[in-house]
Every structure is written in structure tokens, then in C-alpha cells.
Amino acid sequence: MTSLPQPGAKKLGLVIDLDTCVGCQACATNCKEWNTSGHMGPLPDQHPYSAGQEGVWFNRVHSYEAGDGEAGRTVHFPRSCLHCETPACVTVCPTGASYKRAEDGIVLVNTDMCIGCQLCAWACPYGAREFDEDQGVMKKCTLCIDRIYNEEIPEARRVPACVSTCPANARHFGDLGDPDSDVSKLVAERGGFELMPELGYKPVNRYLPPRRAPKVDAGPPKDAGPLPSQITNPLLRWVDKVLSR
């Protein structure tokens, strides 16, 4: 049913740290790797070995410049499904293929029922859904539902592929419905925010803002002597080197 379930207590989601993300694309790559043979796989590619290559990805990492001058900085920005509490992508679905799980809040597509009308992609403000032109159905992030509940893999690795692979520890997975969970504490401590909350879809995922750069107190300029390379006399250069130690 595309009518939304009664909201459950458990809200599984991601917390993405924009301060530490280095934009390495490992999360996107591992996501593609795992999910192409996962619950909603395959994630097809068109023209993979020639010009005009494109394909279905559940995770896209943008890079932005924010601010100007000394306050300016580069921010890498992974964008994926936010598993909203009131997702329009689910309610607009005419077939019941799109659904939100009551037990953990994960938003999924039943690709056996999807007719490929793509209205859900129009309804999602975040561009989380991508159309599989080979199968003619919509695909999206499953929050690695086939990892997080997978008893065949060690418990420590039962996290989404993007989280497990992040070398900068910029991605965190947990229950954002539980105020005492590690992710909820992290969000509270760092002032995590929702994307476009004004649209009212109540995203579950949170983004941690880049930390403000510490103000560097420049102090008075140092006494500017000649650089070692500017001293032509080898003896004086040696003296300068010794005294500079």
C-alpha cells in the first residue's frame, strides 16, 4: 500500500559528516558494487565502455565551494535517499510498488509491481530515485537492507555498504528514532540538519555541518630577514643555517 504506515519508533537512517567527507567516491562505488547484486539489483549501466556512459547509482557525491575568501571552503556532499518519514514518492505511487516499512522506516520499491511511470522520481525533491531503463522500473537506495539484517555476515559489518567503506568515518548508520542511539547523540552534539525541511517530507537522514575554521591569530609579522637562498656567500649561509636551528 502506498498509504503511509503508522509511524514506528524505529527510524533507521544515515548521518553524513560534511566536515570530514573527503569526496573520495568510495561510498558511491561500494554502494554500486554491493547493490548491483543486492535486493534491488541490478544497477545497469548504459554504454559502460564508450562515450555517453551512464547508469543507475543510489549515491551521488557532489562537490561544492561554499563561502568566499578565508571563510570559503570545499564541501563534498553525498546525496542519497533520506528515507523520509512522510515521503511523497510513496504516496504518489499508483501501484503500491513504493512503500515505507512500518518496522524500521526504510523506503523501498517492489520492482515486481512497479510499472515505471516515474512519478515517484518527480515527487522526490532530492533526486534519490533513478530509473532502470533495462528493466523499466524505478530503483533506489535500500539502506542495504540485505546487509543490515544479514546474519551471514559478522555483526560488526551489518551496516550499509557506504558506511562500511568510508575511509574518513564520515558516514554513520543507526536508529535516529532513538534519542539515546550513537547517531542521535552525534546529531545533537554537532547540530545535524535535515535537507529542505521546508518541503515537509521529514527526512530521517541528517547531515553534520562543516565545522567553522578556527580563527587563526596572525599576530605581528615576524622580522623579515633574508631567505637562505638569498645569501650568496657560502660561509654566511652555513652560519645562518647553524644559527637558525
Add this chain to the structure above:
Amino acid sequence: MNPAPSIVFFTVCSGAGYGLLFWLGLLRFFGLVPANAGFGVAACGLALVLVMFGLLSSTAHLGRPERAWRALSQWRSSWLSREGVAAVVTFAPAGLLFLALAADNEALARPMGLLSAAGAAITVYCTGMIYASLKTIRQWHHPLVVPCYLLFGAFSGAVLLALIAAFWGAAAVPAAIAAVLGACAFLLKRLYWSSVDGGRPVATMESATGLGFIGTVRPLDPPHTETNYLLREMAFRIARVHAARLRRIAALAGFAAPALLMLLVYLAGGVVGGVLAVAAVALATAGLLAERWLMFAEATHTVSVYYGVPDRR
């Protein structure tokens, strides 16, 4: 938004079909169009053909058209599903109307005409709501979108009815209605354009990324070097000069010229009226296709903000 030909054709075609069905059912109830079987069969038949062609065309947009029947299940939450249900339900009175008209069964034709008119109006209302309910696209999430869909369907249907009625020398009433609706459509679309042109984007790069507290945000590196589904579907761009030209075509060929021609049909009647009605149908069709194409091409989606595609052309 990408103006998929199947959807542009579908909404124009079935909109005109439902408009025709609406006016046929309503005007025939009040005895304002010819009551003979030939006229009824021609008008109702054309309406049904247009609606069916439109609906078939819409399935061409589906990735899995063979599963289209599943779209009838989620009418509780989905306007697309409601549209499908309304379209299917409307076929019942419309089919009976066709049979009643063919059999000259006045007692059945009158109530079925009214029910068909109601079904047609509800179906087109649902079509409009599919677009109007999407908060992600400000040009669609607009109070004039549903009135536009209803009015343009009613207008194009009235023009078609006037054309058919002209063959029976009775085009006056539908032509007068079409002339008035055409003038209203011209004004409403102008009002809509001026409103969306002055509108604010749903999101900016600062608000969409939440990075506005640092300062202005600019795209540095895209997530992929080639295009993708999101860019093709949701970040369609149209040159400002083309949009301005197409708007003129839509407003003049789609609404103003057919409205004037319908006024002449009302005044002239006869063979001249018939010829003018043919011209009006041709112009209205071309203009409405341009209008519907623009409705998509000029619509901007919030996801394009992440890619740095500007809201304004």
C-alpha cells in the same frame, strides 16, 4: 522537466476527448445540440477514440506497460491512480451513452450524458492534480494548474463539438461556448505565465545543501562527468528565445485565433462556418501541443538545484 511526447500527446488528446464528452453529455441533456443518431454517434465516437488514444499513448511512457492495470489500486493516496480509476469508470456511462445515441434511446442517453460529463470533469481534474500535487516543481504546484487543465480540456472539446455540429448546421451553441472559453483560456494562461515568471524557486543551492551558513554555494565538481537519468528527466533546459516564441504560438494559435474563428462560426454558420471550424480545430491542436510541451519544458525541479542548473532560464 523533460517533455515526453507520449505525455504531451496524451494530455492534449484525452483532454480534448473528455471536453467533447463533457459538452456532448451536458448540451444534449438540455437539447442544445442535434438529437439525431448520426450526430450523437459521430461526437461520442470521436470523444471515445480521442480518450482511448490518449490513454494508450500514456502507457507508452511506462517502463512496464503490461503492468498498467496495477495503477488502479492506490486511489486512496495517489492522484495518478485516481485518474486511472476515474478514466476507467467513465467508460461505463460513456459507452452506454454511445449505445443509447446509436439506438436513439432518449431515456438512456440523457442520464448517461450527464454521468459522462461528470466523469470527464473528474478525470481531467485528477490529471491536473497529478501535477499540482508535486511540491518539487513550482510551475506545477500552482493554484492555476488545475483550472488550466479543466478549462483547456473544456475549450478544445467545445471546438471539436462545434466542428461536428457544423456538419448538421447546428454549430451555434458549441461555437459560442468555445469562443468564450477560448478567450478565458487565453487570459488564464497569460495570468499563469506572469505568475510563475515572478515566482521564487523552491530551493537555492544554499538551502538545498544546508551550507548557506558558510556563504554562497557554487558547484565545484559534479558527481558524474556524463549525463544521467536525473539530468535528462528533471533538468531539461529550454532556450529563453524558444520559450517566448512557443508561448506566443500557444496563446495565439491555441486560444486567441480559435476563439475568434469560433465567434465567426457562431455568426456565419453554414459551409463557411464548417470550413472555419476545421481551421479552428487545427490551430487549437497545434497551439495546445505547444502549450503542453512548454508546461513540461519550462518546469524546474528541485533536484536540478543540486546540479547547479538555474531555476530561471
